[in-house]
Amino acid sequence: MSIVALKPHAIPAPAIGKRLDPRGNSLNLIRLVLALLVLFAHSWHIVGAGxxxxxxGENLGGWAVAGFFGISGYLITASRFSNRIGTYLVHRAARIFPGFIVCLAVMAFVFAPxxxxxxHGSLRGFLSTPTTPLNSILGNLPLRIxxxxxxxxxxGVPYPGAWNGSLWTLYFEFLCYLLIAMLGFIPLVKKTPWPIIAAFLVSVALWANVAAIRPFADIEMLVRLFPYFLGxxxxxxxxxxxxIHRVGGPVAxxxxxxxIxxxxxxxxxxxxxFFTYGLLWISTWLPQPSIIGRHDISYGAYIYAFPVQQLLAVFGAYHWGVWWFTLAATLCTIPFAAASWVFVERPVMRRARNSH
Structure with a gap:
């Protein structure tokens, strides 16, 4: 979901292990694999196979989202502590919103028609329905679907009435960006790791007692996901x-x-x-194709997979079964993800960096 370039810091090497090389890791590939795991998990629902x-108690898609949030927490915290608040917020908005808005438009004016x-055999009445294309875009624009x-x-498909069952997580991810932004205003947070560790433990305690707070606030999904980010x-x-240590990684x-x-x-x-540390350790030795290192299409894969799957289902592809359907959906999603990266995400992020 979120992508941040790690910058080398002129600080001593850690006492244990090696600092994660900002260019010598395979986090782009790992995030793409996580996005495709979400696609695979959704295939079961979309073809009506359970x-x-x-x-x-959590399917593969849920674990993939946990991995996304953990990696995001690692990278976004580094971004917050190395940038002023204005620059930080501009970069975060530039990363999430442009691709998201274009995806909403593609669903409304390409997939839905x-x-x-x-x-219906024609487009008659398409623009006069309760949820018109424009209404769907404007209603979802604040990230809260x-x-x-x-x-x-x-x-007429096994999972009707939903074009994108993945976008809901973006709202909570952006809330995590804002929460870490607020924590960054506390001077002590940058001087010692204990405030972040304490915040993480509090977030776990909140989730452990979510039944007690549920009647007072509708924050269950935030409370569920925030510990992954803070982890x-x-x-x-x-x-x-x-x-990152070669023994510490597998132990973690x-x-x-x-x-679990x-x-x-x-x-x-x-x-x-521990889960996040393990993923970072994997990124130090897992080979990554150079094209994926240069082009991070994981966010595009994540936001376009579900609508592509639903469009395939509209054409009856859900009859193919989970495995063939997943293969077809993956092959059809990659071009949309690549186009999102090349024509939307990368240009906007470059402009955001150059403006600050």
Missing amino acids: GGPGFR IAYSIQ ASYDIAGTPA GAVVQVLSSRIG LVVAALL YFVPGYGAQLAAP
Whole structure:
């Protein structure tokens, strides 16, 4: 989801392990794999085959989102602590909103008309439905998804009434950006890792007691996802002391798995720093094709996968079964993701960097 370039810092190497090389890692590939895991998880729903494989009550898509938030927390915290608040917010908005808005427009004025014409035989009445194309864009513009259908489409498919079941996480990710922005105003936060560690533990405690706070505020999804983000932030604030170690990486993954398996309810949130550290360790040795290193299409893959899958379903591709459907959806999503990167995301981010 979010992409930030790590900048080398003129500070001593950590006492344990090595600092993550900003150019010698495969985080672009890992994020793309996570995006495709979300696609695969959604395929089960879209073809009407159930929830698909999972672990400890969460399907693969949920675990992929947890990985996204952890990596994001690691990178975004570094961005906040190395930039003034104005620059930070401009960069974060430039990363999320342009691609998101264009995706809304593509769904409203390309995908939905195709589906509507198939359902009704023409486009007559398309612009006079309760959820018109323009209404769907304007209603969802603040990132909080208010409507999932467009002009009553998609219909006649196993998962009707929703063009994009992935976009809802962007709202909560942006809230995480704002929360870490606020924490960055506290001088002590930049001097010692303990405030971030404390914030992480508080976030885990909130999720562990979410049933008690649910009647007072509709913040369940934020409380669920924020520990993953702060888990990545914990790894970042400790990175000057504890680098990426060849033994620490696999140990962290084992610890994460044990916490997830043996701690019911909030084990996944408690495991977030270890899970994120393990992903960062994997990025130090996993080979990454040079084209993926230069072109980060993970965000585009994430936001376009679901509508591409639904459009395929409209054409009846859900009859192919999960595996063939997933393969077709992946092949059809990659061009949209690449176009989003080349024509929207990268140009806007370059302009944002050059303006500050």
